[in-house]
Amino acid sequence: MATLTWKVGGAQGEGIDSTGDIFATTLNRLGYYLFAYRHFMSLIKGGHTNYKVRVADHPVGYHGDDLDILIAFDQRTIDENAHELTEDSVLIYDSGKLKSPVIPDGVKLCPVPVTNMAKDLGSPIMKNMVAGGVSAAIVGLSADAFDSLIEERFGKKGESMVQSNKAAVRAGFEFAMERYGVLKQLPNPQPAEDGGGHLFLSGNEAVGLGALAAGCRFLAAYPITPATEIMYTALAHFPKYGGKVLQAEDEIAACIMAIGANYAGVRAMTSTSGPGLSLMQEAIGLAGISETPLVIVDVMRGGPGTGLPTKTEQSDLNELVYGSHGEIPRIVLTPSTVEECFYYTAKAFNLAEKYQCPVIVATDLYLGMSKQSVPVGAIDFEKVTIDRGELISEEELLALGPGEYRRYAVTESGISKRSIPGQKYGRFVAMSNEHDEGANEEIEDPETRVQQMAKRMRKLDAFDPSALGVEYDGSETTELTLVGFGSTRAQIGEAVKQLRENGVKVGHLQIKVVKPFPDAMVKRYLSGAERILVVENNATGQLAELIRARVGFHNKIQSCLKFSGDPFTVEEILAHCKLEQEVGM
């Protein structure tokens, strides 16, 4: 299976993102499968940013260890990305600006005076388009590959903008064609059935679409990287269908508004990242005791505090599982692909209404902000079912008469029928205090407390996390089983494939629900493993600890951790497998 990796890097504010986006979107439309990863820093101008695209003839969920082509606008880009360059790599650099760049050995050099060429064409900003033209030439695309996208993106700014950008692409193309020719082979395109491109979207966009498909018509949120895109997606698509989107004054308000809206009968959500999730903890407790449905999406980033606001990490797990005060029933889903971001978010609304409790969908920057090609049809609104749970009907309420409905009736299932404000005789007060069945009065007597607490805690007994929660690839017994959750899935998958090619008997367990924990399934799949390696993007091995606490296997479990802010590479995971083997643990 063929792949090609390409990266453009420079200072933030140089238009790196739009260059990457035009290259990636064009290739996607031509029928290639892509994974596009954005690396950026928490500043607006300066610093270093890059946009990496892995092009393949099959769906990929990982941006790749190495680089075939690097386009560097500055020395820093070369320095920071040198570790990805190999003897086969091609380095294109701005020869006008970098007179004598420090360059790793063996790399093929393609100096191009991109800035000067752009200046000659009227504006140095267009160096990105020159670089795009160079890229097109050396991978064997035609000179007009980007034309339609340029028309789309720059059309609003006038015909002369369109023409000058096209001219910049052509200048770069001709320069590279003359001097270097085709240097790298693109894999074979695999267009969709209708001949077009695949769907190309990020985890955050898939979350927004999943919410829309599930009938979510209210989002309140507060801007925070890497979750803000969810809000943008909601803003772009909810209002057309009457869906309300509100930028709250803070995450406390955002979460409470989502609770209020759910209480009043609309499917509502909020989205945030770690620091915002911390501010929501009190509200999560409120949703728990008042038994109000609530959907929260947490796109994790490097923490704690403000930590690494533009880098990825999976370090909120403990907070997701244990956070908030007191004890409440909750569900925490950890989708691992763009498709799962769509379906798990949609599912979250059903679960929140069915169990009348908070449901958190946890992703991270890597999954949330990376765009991937997924086959058309892989995201299908028709496959989303809508189940609003136990709502009491008008007829039932009328039959009960005034004052008889008990919102918090103690039931065997732990779930009581919910009325919606506006329904006659359905009156109740949702309560943050402990209360009796009728929710009429805060109650502190031990018996009622125990009854209500037990009722709430029992409601998830019926929820079987294994159906959604676990995916296992491997045989009953293994030498080694790799375990992960969320965005590390693709790298673990590729590592497992390579290990198998080397004859290692290896398994891959992906955990997709962490609360309630799928104990039985995890136990079943791990019991046949000689060694267990838990791969996670954090410093303390939170998932490994959770597995130890829930199912045991203390001696067999080892951790493969990374908390630098970057996602795992396959090589790192493989190195870790070997390392552990040699140590003979």
Add this chain to the structure above:
Amino acid sequence: MATMKDFRTKNKPTWCPGCGDFTVLAALQKAVVELGLEPEQVALVSGIGCSGKISQYFNSYGFHSLHGRSLPMATGVKLANQDLTVIAAGGDGDGYGIGMGHFVHTVRRNIDITYIVMDNHIYGLTTGQTSPTSERGFRSKTSPQGAAEEPVKAVETAIVNGASFVAQAFSGDVKQMTQIFKEAISHQGFALVNCFSPCVTFNKVNTYEWFKEKLVNVDELEEYQPEDADRALRVLAETKGTVTGILYKQKRPVYHEVMSGASDVAAAKLDLRLPKEEQQALLQSFR
């Protein structure tokens, strides 16, 4: 037509005898009845404190939420279903302490709700600490030497931040309070009613008598025009805030009519399913 009885619950209020909150409850019940509202058309969202218990004694839909969070909760309820009459209520600590941030932003948005603050210049439920509206020098368990801070000027804050309806009432004058509640609820937009509601147990300074002596009623002022913000601010300055009546009102666009996604149909009543062509078009935009 609903009567007072329809807005009463079986619960007997646990407020101390004489607490100002009793008349706030009674006035609110009277106001909704006189406005011809039915219990199921109203949602009363409260915060935490003695005052926050009001939602338990008022027979409508309700949410006894969190300390300081009644406004974002009421916002969520209103934006989900604009057809409901939404009222938020709580104490001065609740609204102007922990909830101060939400207060200003709710004012700015002009959410169509009525906000009733039972202002007793003290924290009641936590047994007598200094509140944001306690006067400078006020002695309490947490300010044994007298509060060092200036009191928050909540009403003025509301006016200067673009409130569309601002009033003050007094628990000792149920008639005026009821009238103000009626106008506040009928008002299109955010309506603040700051009610002086004495705490007879912990506040020995700001008593009924103290308020009666100080309070000036704008209705009795010559040619008072509530559309004049400058005049309202002047009266508040002259009386150090001890003034009752409708202080200020203006016409402003209501949030749910201008926000992203504004529609005539309440969000809670919309179709959840997208038409098939729409689904296809939407997905096409991601290719």
